Amino acid sequence: MKIKLNHDLLKANDLLAAGLRQRLAESGVLAVNLMGSPGSGKTTLLERTIETFRDREAGLRLVVVEGDIATTLDAERIERKGVPAVQINTEGTCHLDANMVLGATEDLDLAGLDLLVVENVGNLVCPAGWDLGEDLKVVVASVAEGDEKPRKYPRMFEKAAACVLNKTDLLPYVDFNLERFRDDVARLNPQAVVLPVSARTGEGVAEWCGWLEEKLSAKRLTTRPLAG
């Protein structure tokens, strides 16, 4: 007896992600899935982002979900900046899936939030294939990794709304061709914005935060009807 099934193996994840996306939309929360190699500077960028928003947009309500194979080091760094963080330890899994993010966010009061950042497990491969219910995917790459990353890991760059190119303070010391990197990202994903920053010196962080603010405003406009 032959049974036609047509069962997508990632359907379970996509259904959970869709549910989460719906919850986030109802609450008007902008959700960002922050991806990139280990050591590209995702957490440092978040620390600078928190500091910048503290000065620019007082009262921005932000929660960070941290994904790592082990330790609570990143969540501790975020909490030291005064922002609540939830740590997910995947214990070996190389990416986050929607179920993990659902578990990490189920106790959060989403209605009291503006921005949810999910920092994925450091990895340029697998996180690209898993929908977490986010509004935007952002890739953090760093000049120390080399300018050929878009060519070698195209899936990661194909769906990103923005690519933050970190560690620009190291440009004089590494062989990194910024034009080639920009051209390659544009070739893969003409809509993606490339934002060069140095999370260490703070250069470019204002532009990155400005981009995020635009996205926050757009999200508020689409999901929060004006009172009255």
Place this chain on the structure above:
Amino acid sequence: MLDALKESAAAEGLTRVRTVRLVVGQRHGALPYALQFAFEVLAAGSEGLFEGARLEIEERPTRVRCRSCGCEYGEDQAVGWALPCPACGRPVPEVLSGDELFIDYYEGEKDCCEGEKPGAPSPRTAGEGGWNEDKAESRPS
């Protein structure tokens, strides 16, 4: 995958799964040999439903369509990275196939002592345009 099959087999009243047809797209990133290995290990340890079951993997090649000229081509026809169109050179085409990871169908049996005979058309598959009879390897999707 085994959970989905278990659920479906229970709904269909099947007690034995013989063959599972899985479609894996060339671009997906799931590794057919790893899936095959995992299936063999899990099926052998399942005692019952999947014992002796066979996993057939159809590797579906990447097919794309150029966003400029509409030309359809395969990955092997694109020279260079980001799959440039062989006709007009535009990269990053629309992906038509190659991203799949799904169970197409499976074949199973009921206990012979009860219910219908193995091989008889089930209510589920009957009326699906001769699906059960034509023995096609896979349906055009």
